[in-house]
Amino acid sequence: MNILSIRKIDIANFNFVTEVQIILEWVDERLVFKHLNKDIELNAISNFIPWLPELEFLGDGMAMSEVQLRRSRLTVNRQSDPLPDNDQEVQEALVFEGKKNPLILKRKLTITTTCQFDLGAFPFDTQVCTMITRLSKVTKEYVKLEPLGRGVHFLGVRRGLEYQLESEVMIRKNDGNYSGVEVKLTFYSLSMFYIFSTYLPTLIIVIIVYSILFYPLTAFEERINVGLTGLLVEATLFSQVSSSIPRTAYLKLVDVWFVYCVISLFAVCVVIVVIQYLHTEVGDINSKKSANNGLMRMNKFDQAVLNRLRAVKVNYICRIVYPVISAIFLIAYAVIGYKKSDRGKELYFANAFTGEESLGN
Template sequence: MLGAVIELKKDKWVLYNPLHNEVYEIKSTLPVGRQYWTSTKDGKEHLLTFTHCKSNEEFECSNGTCLPWNVRCNGLVDCLDKSDEDECNQLAKDKGYSVHVPPPPLANEKSLYIYYNVTLFNIYDITSIKRSIRIQAEINLSWHDKRIQFWNIAKSENINMKDIWKPELTLIGNAYPGYKITMDEDEFHESCKSDPESFEGKDSRIFSYTDPYMGTFIKGEDMKILYTFKAIIDVPCRFDLRRYPFGKQSCNIAAWIENAEDHYNYEFVYKGGENKIVELIYNGSKDLGEYSFVSANHMVDESGAILITIHLKNLYGFHMLNSFVPSVLICIISYCTLVFSITNFSDRVMVSLTALLVLAALFSQSSNTSVKTSYYKLLDIWYVVLIFYSFMIVIFNTWLHKFTSIEKRKEKESMLNFKDDNNEEINTIKFESVPQWKKKLMFYNFIAIVFFSLFYALFIFFFCLAAAEII
């Protein structure tokens, strides 16, 4: 009130301006601070503040006490009359503002920039049978809404989400195409507040000289709204288990805004800089049951969605002790029948056939307990080849016995034919040298030893290459 005069008349303080006809009066000891003055014209009360505090540096409590501006609306009571926490966090919105319509882009932006950041807190145990991972994560989004003025707002102060437009995130597991992830209310938490980064550096507060509460406001283009989404998410994953129980897996989650119209132009921008693949820092447990955590990253993909990818590695220690080592030992036992006495058919076949049956039982047990797929896994190929290997040894031992029986019968028939002619000649033939068929038998057995050794060694070699993803 430029040119106004305050006078004490009787027991009232009177405020008037010679240039105007309106007069205000109040009953008070001193006309300072924040008080209601009554108009003598219409009898209405008007809240007025008369201050002696330093302009733009101090705030005046209703009782006239001066305090630094940084205590205004800081969540703590500093004035004795608690007036420093009055009229805080008020939103002045443009006429026609709608919480269903996204804000327009700023003058220097080609589209509405929504800045994002992702934090990964924890990953729970993963099993191949469930083919999903359970993670605890946080997604932070911040944006400008120039349709709003933020009055008397403090750093990191909560904003009622019902009063403003905010992004409604849709999460898609195993993108693309993927599965929309639905969550119960107790599995996620969301909040909005003033972005602390907006209060760093240059002070963008504007002091109002018409507000009796001596308020300040920040324009929407100068302050970002920070939206935080924290959740425990069950993410379905399409694991490629062809190299199971070896190999590496990845699972991804896509996030985009559901309440922005298809034609609306918005763009996710990473807070840390350019939109490129950014590694996520994960300090949780890396031993995740059947898998081990390798790395995690996020990026904005070609469709404009935030894509979070988690890379895992299969842990095969359990299968080494329960599948590979026992089956290797059984195959060695089956192979050892080749060094048994050639004429000891019963032992050869009994041992090799027993090994074959044990391998078949191990394969059946593994199939029932491991993850089921529509394609062959590396573990299935392992058992199938070893069963075939033992089966071929059984077939060879059976053939060897059959060959021995035929040659023995031929030898016996030959001996009977010569018996009547010259018995002495037969004895001479018997002791002159080892029969040719026995030499062939020993040669065939030697070939089998070499063949099955090379076959087994080559199979192990190529299997290891496949497990290491070299081939």
């Protein structure tokens, strides 16, 4: 199997499209050939159709793949000398035995194969997709698929729009009484696009909102306006990104990132309101006309000063606690993302070499 290109990886529909060339070689002892050339391209068979192996292509869960035949060519590979002349033949001809001269069938196909993507680590995920090729209508007691050499080769450009093909491997994979092979393709996500289009803008918004903790406490309107604007922009980005990727019942890494950003921005807005409440809980320390008693004025004045000191203290604590919590989250996020991105690789090695013989990397 020569994989010519990976035309499309459709995450939304859980499939991928490949252009492949299948080369089948076998011998048929029932046949004899006449006038074979040493150049295999001159030995095309078109005047009759011998027995041809029928193949089925399956994806994950043994789901049938959609196959479009682009080109098919059947030839004979001359590997022996012709048989001695037979005087009983009316017409003299060079005759070759079928058991010594194999038939070669080359087909170019476009295959759409299902793949159960695990998007838990998206957009830092590693995907392992399988493509099973199985003989049909004849059991393995009569015909078996035996890979030639490594069995699978990739001839196209490995780097795609969203994923890069890291490795391909073929293993023998029988399905009951039918012989077959399985090709495992390992894709690594190209996450740089999401880093610059999603993570970096949202991180900048978080930093901008964090900076309002350094505004004067008396500038409440400016502080709350910046905080609410950042929260609304973050929620809008979250909605846009979520609509462009498949919806899953579990949280993806990108979802976790947005959830943390939204919660942290909301927490800053709440803290700003609490600080403003502490700052103005008793009233303005310059306003002393409401009380008739001097002692009352003094107690109110002291309480206002105390509340302002508390507001300053809360604001100062938030300046320290907020970046510390963010740093802890970033470290944990990076560690979990790294482990999840390697999970596909671990599954690949766990499945590729258990019970079946590997034929290539």
